[in-house]
Each structure stands twice: as C-alpha cells, then as structure tokens.
Amino acid sequence: MDEHLGSHRARAGIEAVTKAADTAAGDDTTGEGAVDGGTSPQSAYLELRHLDKSFGDVHVLRDLSLELAEGEILALVGLSGSGKTTALRLLAGFERPDRGEILVDGDDVASLEPARRGFGMVFQHYALFPHMTVFDNVAFGLQAQSKTVGLAERVATMLELVDLQDFGDRKVSEISGGQQQRVALARALAPEPRVLLLDEPLSNLDPSLRERTRRELKAAVRKVGITTVLVTHEQEEAFHVGDRVAVLNDGRLEQIGTASELYRTPTSRFVASFIGRASRLRGFTDEASTPRRGLNDGHEAWVALGQVQDIAVCWAGVSLQPMAEGERVELIVKPESLRLASSETGGALPGRVVELRFTGPLTYGVIRLMGGEEVEVLVDDDSASKKGASRVPKVHEDVFVAPREGGLKPRVFPLEDGVSREGGVSGDTSRKDVSREEVDE
C-alpha cells in the first residue's frame, strides 16, 4: 500500500520537475513569479480588478479579480457559461465591463478600443483572413500598427518561431489545421503585444495532434516570454500550459492556484468535484468515532457513512469549515483516493462491482454500496493482491471499498438543506465527469 502511495507521489514529483524544466527551457525573461505557484505574484503585470459584466438579465461575470506576473501563463477553466470566454473578450476589448478595471503595467486599458490595446489574440477558429497568404496574415498587425520597418524579417522570424518558414506564400486554405493554428499564433505575436490571449486554441485540432501542438504552443509562448491568458475547457491543457489555473463557476472565481493545489486542496465543493473525476457520498459527522480535536478545528472530520452489522463505518476527510457533531455532510471522493479491500477492516464499505472501465494504464470500477449509492474507485492489481492472486475483480463481484492510506483525503462539505433521508447511509449516486463538458462558444 505504502509502496503504491510512494509511486503516486513520485509521479507528482515528475510532473513538477517537468514543469520546472519547461520553464528553464524558456526565455530568461520569465519572471520568478511565473513559477511561484498558488500565491499571487509579487508584482502584477496584468491585473483584473472587480470585473462585472451582464448581458441583459444574465449576470455573466461577478466581481472577478485576477493578477498575473509578467511572463506568467494563466489558464482559465470552467464549464460552458462559466464566464471564462467573456472574461477573455473583456480583456481583448470586444466587450466593455459594466464595472471594474483592467490594468496593464499600471495603466487602465478597460476603455481602450481593441485596436489600441496592444493585446494579441488567438481565436478559437483562428479567424485567419482567408483571402490573404500566410505571410500577409502575419504581416497584417505590423502594417496596421505601422511597424513596417523590417517587416519582412519580423514576419520571417515569427514564421520560424512556429516552424512554418517555408509557408509564407501559401494561402491559408492550403495548409492543415495544425499549421493554421500556428499561423494564428505567429500573427498574434508578430506586433509584439503586451499580453497574449488564447481562446480554446487547441479545441479545433484532432486529438492526435493536440498534445504535440500543445507542447509547441507552450514552448513558443515561453520563448517569447509573454504574459498569457489561456481559456480552455480541457483540464489537462490548462494543467500543462498554465503556470497557474483559475477555476470560474457561474461568473465567479472559485479558486486560483497551481494544478497540484487545485487537485490536492480544493477549497470549494465545485472545485473538488470539477477537477478530475469525483463521486459524492452523503453521511454525517460522527460523534463516537471522531477524535475530539478533529471535529471543530476545521481541518479533519470523521464522517459516518452507515452501519455494517452494528459497526459504524467512518471515513476521515478534510473539512473546510468547523462543523458541529451529527451535521449532515457530503464527501467528495476521487477514484484515486479509494481502493478495493478484501475485508471490512480499516473502515471499508461493502459493495458490489457494477461496472468496470478499462482505460489502458488504469481501470476504474463503479461500486454500488449498500445504500444504493455508487462510487468510483481506481482499481489496480495491487488492490486485489491481498486476496492472494493479483487480479482485477469481475462485474457483480462483492468487494469492499476503503480509503487509500496516505492518499488524497476526501473533502467534506456541509450538505445543503432538505436533500437527505433520515439516518443511515443516504447515498447520492451522482458521478461527475465534467472534463467532457461541451466547449462554450
């Protein structure tokens, strides 16, 4: 078990190392703040202050404030309709905020026309000018901003940056989707904008192409060292490209931090269930099995999920606010913080496998617990090894679900009123797979 935990940590460690390497490979203009993690940057280069925006009766952004250090890449993620695209359009100047300021290096640009903002943007469908060649597309911004001295060299440099040096004479309809994406990036960067805005830049690409283009995109942006805001609905993309990730929900900023912070210590119910996969379980804070110091200090709570043959089954979870004893709560549990166990020892819950999902490296199992609620568990050979043989259980097999020791703690939130039954395990079977949500247009 510990061994497994170890490997889990090791993987996270590799991620961090890769990230650092990426940064190091980039330009040295990248400020320290860029990799500073969740804490807000020391000196903000781009600042969004209390932005509010409504369209008619629909309140799309509510009091959004963000700060980016020079050279930092911030990824904005959220469900469709969360306001992330609107935030980007406010930054670009295509929409005007109802309230709030947008500061670049201390200057408020919120009232400037898009043409005078000096922001570069890569559009979701690229918006390349179809009647112009690749060269003319990249040169457009330079001409529009009268930066015509050394224009040809500048365009050539940009095309080289995106590895398209021989494509200047092509029509944009004659190049592939991936190449179009790179032209869009070169065009946006050519006039040396102060800030780069990326609106779902990879969503139009083939999945097979996406990962490579993502790496190239990140490398190019790093090389230029430009302050960048990326809007995406793909968590993986946000985690990979963004130095920090901001989660928007219903127009509000839910949480901002590094990928690992959002994953490990989500501060809201939304982020806890939005990042990665998660199951929800209901229970109540338990008097009997709660260590006295745990309950009210707002850090860790014991949650009783139900009784199995007169034994109360309790799980420890991290709670974000002090709770009273016996309070109804909801646990948000990631599949990778659970394991299958061979017996009820260690607070395991009995259940039955109803579905197995093989994804290649990992297998997920959906386990229906006694009360009828379903929970998703990361299954590995290791989980079953205690039974002797190393194997994955079959559908309909009876198993036990236990917390993975030393693994990610479940998060505990007070349950909203009037949703639960009396006593026992009140199961909620909702599983969420938000990563597959539609792109907002």
Next chain:
Amino acid sequence: MKPTLQSRRLAYGIALGLVWLVTYPLLLTLLEALGGAGAWTLEHFAEFARRGDEWRALWRSLWISTASVVLAGLVGVPLAFVFERTEFPGRRVLGALVALPVALPPLVGVIAFLFLYGESGFVSRLVQTVLGLDQPPWRLHGPGAILLVHTYSMYVYFYLFARAALARLDGSMLEAAAVLGAGRWRTLWKVTLPQLRPALLGAALLTFMTSLGSFSAPYIFAGGYRVMTTQIVASRVNGQYALAQVEAIVLALMALGALWMIRRMQSDETVTSAHGVAPSRQRIVSPLARWGFAVIGWSLAGFMLLPHATLLLISLVPHSTWTVELWPPVLNFSNYHELLSEPERLRPMLNSLWMAVVATGGAVVLGLLAARQSLRHGGRMGAALEGLVALPWAIPGTVFAIALGTAFSVHAPYIGRFVWIGTPIILPLAYLVRCLPITGRAALAGLRQLDPALEEAAHSLGAGPMRAFRRVTLPLVRPAVVAGLGLAFITALGDFVTSIVLYTYETRPISIEIQSALRVQEFGVAAVYGVLLMILSAAAFLVWGRGEAGR
C-alpha cells in the same frame, strides 16, 4: 462588438434615408389618394369600387399570377429533378443554359417572343407555309400570351430553387426510407417533396410577386386586356392621377397581402438543416435512354435559345425588306450602323448605361451600409433596416413609379419633397430603389457568412474600423456584393415598368426606345436595342455567376 454612439447615429441616419426613399413616397401616395390634407375624401376609392373594369383588372392580375406559379412550377421542378438526379451527356452545359431566361430583361424576352411566335413571327410563318394557310395560324394575344411569356421567364425560379434544395438533400434520408421499405414514389411523396417544400414556397413567392408586377408582357401582348399594372399606367397617361394612385395603393396592398400569406405558410416549416451528403446522381446506363435524354435536353436548350437567336436575326433585317418570305431575303448590319452613326439613336443606350451605373452604384453603397448596420445593431433597429431594404421587392415597380412621381412633383424641401419629375434625377432614383433589395440582400448574405471573429482579429491586431473594413470585410464580401451588383445592373439597364411612367424625352432609356420602334414598325431597330441589352445583361450575368461561384 458593442455599437458606439457614432455607429448608432449612422444607423439612424441610414434608416431615415431609407424611410424617405422607400416608405415616404408610398405614404404620400396614400394620402393624396385620400384627397390630401384639408380635403379628405373617400371619393377616389369609391370611384375605383364602382368601376367594373377596375375589378376585372384586379381579378386578372390575381388569376394570371396564380396560373403563372402553377405553370412555372410544372416546368421548373421536373427539370430540376432531371438535371440534379440523372447523369447524361451534356448535363452540365445544358443545366446552365436552362437558367438563361433569367438573364433576359422582361421587355427583351417579350419582343423576342413576339418575333418568334407573333402573327408574323418565324414559327407562325413556318406553320402557315407548311399548312398552306391564308391567315396566320394563331394570334399571340391575351392572357394565353402573357402566361406563355411568364412561364418561359419564371420557371427558372422553380428550377434554381428546387435544384439547390435537391443538392442539399441528405442522401442518407432517402436510404433510410428505402431501408424502411418505402418504394420510389412513396419516398418521393413522403420524404423528398416535403423536404423541398420551403424551396418551392420560396420560388412560388418569387413567381407570384414577379407576375403581379409584370408589365411588359401584358402591355405588349394584351393592350385591351388590362391587368392592374397596365391599368395604372393607362389611368396615369389619361391624366386620372388620383385614380392611378388608388390603383397603385390597391395593387401594393394585394402584393403585401400575398407576401404575408406565403410567408405565413413558410413559417410553419420545421427547418431542418441536413448535414449529410446529397444522393448521388443516377447514371443513365441504357444507350437508348442516354440518347433520349440528350436529344430531349438539347432540343429543350434549343427552345430556350430560340428567342435569343430570333432577336439576333431580326436585328440583321434592314427596314421593310422582309414581307411575306419564310426567311428574310436581306441580312446585313445596316440597323447597327444606323444606330451607331446617329447620335439621337445612340442616346438611349448612353442614357440607360449612365443611369444604371449611377443607380447600381448607389444601391450597392446604400445596401452595404444598411446591411452592415442591420447586423451590427440587430434587434429592432436591425429588423427595421432589413425590412426597409427588402420592401421595394414586394411592391410592384409600377406602384413605386407612381409613388415616386407623386412624392417628387411638389416643391417642399422642408418635408423632403422636391420637383424631380421631368429632371434626370428621377429615373436613376427609381432604379436605385428597385435595385436596393437585390444589393441589400446580397450584402446581408455576404456579411452573415462572415465570421465576426475575423473583424475582431483585425481589431486586436491594431486595425481601426476603416482599415478592418477595407482590408478584411470588404474583400471577403466582395463576391456576394458583386453578385448583387450584376443582378441589380441587369434590372436597372432593362427597366421598362418604372421608366414608362417617369421618363422624359432627354432621359429615355433603351426600353422606351424599343417600345417606340415597335410602334412605328421598325422591328430591326427594336431588335438591335434588344440584342445590345441582351449582351450587356449577359455580361452582367456572367459577373453575377462568377460571384456566385466565388462564394
């Protein structure tokens, strides 16, 4: 992007200009038909209601338009099926030729028919000679003649609309019907035709409105057999201005009523956007059938081209050299020579050209401005601008001629009225109003297809509104705008219906000259004008076609 105060002002300015040009003259016509301020009376309307010939004209307009829709549909839809669903030698060329009548200005089509099927036309001479008759076998006269010309020139609407809809049809839908056990006919009735309904209704609307406003055919073929349009012109020529105004109002209401009715039928449609691939063409395999199709197809094309060919031939016949012979004895270029050497004869050409250029240019600019503002503002302002631009399409040309004649025959600059009748201003203005729906729609279609992100991209790269419009928007909507321009130019160049009400001797256009040549039996001269009009229109049609293809 959010419209600025400046662009809102611009939108209001354009809307005001359009109201002044489009709705104001109609309103003034209604007011004057009611006697005008200080002398309100229903007498003119009562007079209209009392007269039997008015009701007869109204009835004829209605039934001829309805019959035109039926006949044009009966010719156009089967043709669309043949050219879209089967593959035979020469299909592509013929498919394009079949759309030709749309490029012929109405008056030119009418005189070509006259030379071909009229009492002394080719075909009737041929029949007379072959059968050894003393009299011409028929007279091209009355409602039959009108319907013949209408069918010839308007089946194209059904043909083009139905073909486009057939090409868009999702082939897998037909396969689904077949898998479910439906036979050919069942599939046609239950699947294909319902899918074509919106296109057919659109073509029906276009045909009905065009027939209702048709003037050349009734005027040339059926002098005494009055329909509303010829009735209006007759009243005006007779000096019964108030009666002409009442008639114009009645015809306008009828047109708007028909528009409203057909639009209501269209709004019932469940619009499905098919994403599939069009069914593949059925290749005609049997050699006999292949040749059958080819022969039928080519003779059809020959029939379509016959009027054009006739016109060309007649233009080569010198004055009073052709009497009773089957084939004209003398053919030379004397008519052309005469036209080009006499400045007075050349004048209508130049008149038509400059007036069409000015009107089309104005209509393109105004249409583009209105379309842009309409899309930028959307909502009520957008709908109002779009409606104002489209309105002249629904109102017969004769009605607009009367309305403009009414509005611009009084000097009152403070309420936007000037004495422009009898000046060179009035005709280009009338052409402009008539062309506005064509150019406006084309601009709207072009701008709608444009990804708004393109202009945003230009802005984000530092281009101001003018630069973004000039470098990005304009080049991209140019094909659509050019298409509209070509079609508008044909309309203005060949206009007869408004010209006959508003022309002066100095500004007489080609169509008026053709009419006076016909009156003095100078068929060769009329044909020369017709040929020149045809060539200019064909050139504009080619431009239009290229614009269409470029979309």
